[in-house]
Amino acid sequence: MDQSCTPLLQALQSSSRRDHAGFYTPGHKRGRGSPQALLQVFGRAVLQADLPELPELDDLFAPDGVIAEAQALAAGAFGADQTWFLTNGSTCGVTAAILAVCNPGDQLILPRNCHRSAISGLILSGAMPIFVEPEVETGLAYCVSPARVRQALERYPRAKAVMITSPTYEGVCGEVDAIATLTHNHGIPLLIDEAHGPHFAFHSDLPPSALSLGADLVVQSTHKVLGAMTQAAMLHTQGARISSQRINQSLQWVQSTSPSYLLLASLDAARQQMVLQGNQIMGQLLQRVDATRQQLQQISGLSILSPSSSTAGFATLDTTRLTVGVSPLGLNGLRVDQILHEQLAVTAELPTPSHLTFIPSLGTTQTDLNQLVQALKKIAQKPGGAEQPAPSIWERAIISMPQISPRAAAFSAQETVPWTEAADRISAELVCPYPPGIPVLYPGSTIMETDLDYLRQIKAAGGNITGCTDPELQTLRVVQL
Ligand SMILES: Cc1ncc(COP(=O)(O)O)c(C=O)c1O
Known part of the structure; x- marks a missing residue:
């Protein structure tokens, strides 16, 4: 396979330039009927490439042309046997994954800190959740530990699958390999919500990807960290525990019959970029963020999530993520977020009452990182008072149904x-x-x-x-x- 090719992107470009009378959707007809206001913001090329499933552009739900080729290249690049492109984010991937392994009444083991898309999967499938509490430290919920998954499997031996989230939003990765062994010894598949880890396969200093650790099905938000457009994501499988036919069917239940080719082509381009340059891009990013983390650690009153923890449920940290605790300053993270955004020209990804998480990624510059350090220095100069205890909801039974x-x-x-x-x-x-x-x-x-x-x-x-x-x-x- 020639990973320098972008079959889908190239086909879309040729199709958008082909001179012909098109009597198909979308209504704007390659931008000619688009509102001027939209053209001014998007530019003509984007609207010209906003095309439907033309014969030369293949069919997302029965691919045998350029989409099939692009998906096969992605499978090779990410280490999967089979890859599906998604146009409704990891949200539809996680929901479809549950629909593919659970029938009504089946039991599914999953973390209580799962994403809401997993709850959609439970509602649509009629499956019964066996929730496992995540391991918690300083108010942060990490992954579920192998010991807790073992306990859940012993108590609910009829469970049809285990699903875990790794990494968490903060970049904390669980012991996926140990959980895969447990799950497989039980004869059931392991599904991973790896929405925040699509970059893992591309640098040895990043945590190992879930596929490399033995997961059967992995969902990744390519758009969150790599160069794909918002909503563009991937679902990967390996081995024989997951039925491709069930995935095909489930994805048709949760995705539009008019998938956006802009999103699909952006997945093709994001994969090519990572194969060709990912190691260098990620290496540089890791270095810059490590230096930034060290600078942040010098700021008194901030607690920075560091790569070492002996807590179960914390095997490794994606060190491209920055999570900053502000409780020691007596400040609420949501208020800090507001000040950063409105007064200091820095916008975080995830504010919570106790922490803020920032996502440096391949588009982040050194100037952005410097601005973050300066802004947090200013925040730390005006502490709010006594340390606020971080509110927590992670005090439920360890295993619950x-x-x-x-x-x-x-x-x-x-x-x-x-x-x-x-x-x-x-x-x-x-x-x-x-x-x-x-x-x-x-x-x-x-x-x-x-x-x-x-x-x-x-x-x-x-x-x-x-x-x-x-x-x-x-x-x-x-x-x-
Ligand atoms: C852990 C996790 N899973 C799934 C999703 C859904 O991803 P998407 O935005 O690609 O639909 C998110 C979104 O934030 C997430 O944090």
């Missing part, structure tokens, strides 16, 4: 109750600070006082809470008694 399935709760007879009367009821809705998109409540979860306190604190600090019917959080939808 809801009283009713997420699907049963989502489609149950429901009622609205005042927030103050919601504790101990079963949630009918998903309530989720975004980012990180980790649900505090999900349909089927028993509502705990700590959940309500945590959500209240996020809301009071100006955080964004999604999924709930009442955005003011005065009421909650619960399963009728």
